[in-house]
Amino acid sequence: MKAVVVYESHWGNTEAVARAIADGLGEGARALTTDEASGDAIAGADLIVAGAPVMAFGLPSDKMRDSLVAEVSKAPRPPDLSHESMRSWLDRLPAGHGRSATFDTRIWWSPGGATGPIDRGLRRAGYMPIDLRNVRPAARRRARPCPAMGSRTRPGRGSRRDGSDAGLTQLLRQRQINALRGQS
Ligand SMILES: Cc1cc2nc3c(=O)[nH]c(=O)nc-3n(C[C@H](O)[C@H](O)[C@H](O)COP(=O)(O)O)c2cc1C
Numbered sequence: 001m002k003a004v005v006v007y008e009s010h011w012g013n014t015e016a017v018a019r020a021i022a023d024g025l026g027e028g029a030r031a032l033t034t035d036e037a038s039g040d041a042i043a044g045a046d047l048i049v050a051g052a053p054v055m056a057f058g059l060p061s062d063k064m065r066d067s068l069v070a071e072v073s074k075a076p077r078p079p080d081l082s083h084e085s086m087r088s089w090l091d092r093l094p095a096g097h098g099r100s101a102t103f104d105t106r107i108w109w110s111p112g113g114a115t116g117p118i119d120r121g122l123r124r125a126g127y128m129p130i131d132l133r134n135v136r137p138a139a140r141r142r143a144r145p146c147p148a149m150g151s152r153t154r155p156g157r158g159s160r161r162d163g164s165d166a167g168l169t170q171l172l173r174q175r176q177i178n179a180l181r182g183q184s
Contacts, residue, residue, distance in 0.1 A: 057112030090121030
């Protein structure tokens with residue numbers, strides 16, 4: 001499986017998460033800046049995982065990135081604005097046929113996030129999202145009584161709607177958990 005993790009990061013938080021995800025995905029998976037993620041680097045990718053920091057409750061805009069220059073005096077170090085934005089990377093993303101997953105980094109709570117626009121951009125290019133809702137902790141995957149079937153049961157709300165995703169999402173989640181545990 002060719003898996004690529006693409007990130008926008010100004011101070012390194014999103015980059016660190018991207019690298020942990022790539023480590024978790026295993027051999028061959030690479031974490032790439034938006035500049036690095038072009039041409040052969042993403043051609044034929046089976047999975048693209050893309051992430052960015054949340055800014056002003058959403059995916060950073062060019063205007064927001066420009067304003068970061070003014071933040072330099074307040075930050076411990078200057079923001080890295082040397083790579084193109086996730087927005088512009090998504091705009092020029094060539095058509096593909098793989099699957100996708102998204103993530104963002106943020107302060108503890110935010111009413112909005114960066115993953116919505118990333119998800120839409122990836123879908124537009126043909127990378128359909130894996131459905132992490134299908135992966136539920138075993139304890140919550142209890143079968144509920146089904147009145148129509150008497151004493152027999154049916155799966156709960158977390159039942160697999162797309163069996164082809166289930167193995168992949170389980171693998172991704174477990175590998176991410178392992179990678180993050182390894183770093184702690
Ligand atoms: C100008 C600016 C705006 C931000 N806006 C938000 C926000 O709306 N919501 C939020 O949860 N975090 C916000 N943050 C926090 C960043 O999302 C967070 O620090 C992120 O991890 C930075 O990622 P990076 O180190 O990869 O650049 C903001 C940070 C900056 C500098």
